[in-house]
Amino acid sequence: MSAQILDGLAYSKQVRQQTLEVIKGLSRPPELGIIVVGQDPRSAVYVRNKQRAATEVGIQCHVCPCCAEISTTGLIHVMGSNNKHPAIDGYIVQLPLPAHIDLDVVANGVDPEKDVDGFHPLNQGLLLRGSPRFVPATPRGIIELLKHNGCTISGKRVVILGRSTIVGRPLAAALLLNGALGDATVTVAHTKTEHLQEVCREADILVVAIGRPRFVTSDFVRQGAVVVDVGINKTNGGLCGDVDFASVKEVASAITPVPGGIGPMTIAMLLKNTLESCQRRTMRGK
Numbered sequence: 045m046s047a048q049i050l051d052g053l054a055y056s057k058q059v060r061q062q063t064l065e066v067i068k069g070l071s072r073p074p075e076l077g078i079i080v081v082g083q084d085p086r087s088a089v090y091v092r093n094k095q096r097a098a099t100e101v102g103i104q105c106h107v108c109p110c111c112a113e114i115s116t117t118g119l120i121h122v123m124g125s126n127n128k129h130p131a132i133d134g135y136i137v138q139l140p141l142p143a144h145i146d147l148d149v150v151a152n153g154v155d156p157e158k159d160v161d162g163f164h165p166l167n168q169g170l171l172l173r174g175s176p177r178f179v180p181a182t183p184r185g186i187i188e189l190l191k192h193n194g195c196t197i198s199g200k201r202v203v204i205l206g207r208s209t210i211v212g213r214p215l216a217a218a219l220l221l222n223g224a225l226g227d228a229t230v231t232v233a234h235t236k237t238e239h240l241q242e243v244c245r246e247a248d249i250l251v252v253a254i255g256r257p258r259f260v261t262s263d264f265v266r267q268g269a270v271v272v273d274v275g276i277n278k279t280n281g282g283l284c285g286d287v288d289f290a291s292v293k294e295v296a297s298a299i300t301p302v303p304g305g306i307g308p309m310t311i312a313m314l315l316k317n318t319l320e321s322c323q324r325r326t327m328r329g330k
């Protein structure tokens with residue numbers, strides 16, 4: 045039997061509609077900054093999508109383009125303007141950045157209270173300690189899409205394939221939070237994991253964020269497992285995920301498509317993080 049499709053595009057529209065309704069009742073619109081370094085064509089598409097989605101829900105979006113040659117110090121200076129700007133509720137520095145930029149310095153340079161990406165070490169620490177301020181958008185989108193589709197997380201064995209700072213690591217921390225959206229038993233696997241297929245086959249929920257087109261075939265998936273594909277890879281045949289959708293959908297009970305799965309959920313969660321930051325700042329009189 046073919047798997048249920050977990051339609052992130054449809055659900056992200058609902059989330060954005062709910063976000064819009066909340067924003068209509070605020071005394072001022074939330075404001076989101078996006079700093080873009082260089083001309084990466086994929087980043088350009090993602091940033092346009094974020095900007096459009098923000099504007100549609102009533103978030104004022106300020107895109108700040110920087111040249112690819114900007115130094116780490118120069119970028120920190122631009123970030124400082126966003127940190128100081130009283131109207132900006134949150135901002136992100138779009139990744140990837142050119143290789144000469146020091147990512148740790150950038151992560152440390154965001155005002156933690158405006159860090160809607162949740163990448164500042166303080167916010168990573170709060171999430172790890174179980175009292176998150178900002179849950180990074182992709183992990184949050186994965187969890188909300190599973191919840192919306194009635195997939196139980198609590199008590200389940202989740203295997204995350206990939207240990208990136210953006211997805212794998214914060215997702216593991218989020219799934220370990222106490223409560224219905226966490227309480228999972230989490231394994232983080234990666235390219236060096238021995239017996240990778242066997243480890244993945246233990247999963248009730250398998251999340252794949254490894255950045256290799258169609259890497260996960262049906263051999264990695266236990267009959268009836270839920271499979272979440274975070275990959276977006278450009279191939280000659282068009283966009284595809286890290287999961288071999290055609291074979292895995294015959295084994296899984298539910299699966300996210302690419303495109304139309306986690307990608308749109310990530311954008312919706314960035315908007316929610318921005319709205320929540322605005323609400324917190326308004327309560328503090330900012």
Ligand code: GUN
Nearest residue numbers: 136137138139140161181
């Ligand atoms: N590039 C791909 N995903 C992300 C994300 O979640 N945040 C930022 N800042 N850049 C990204």
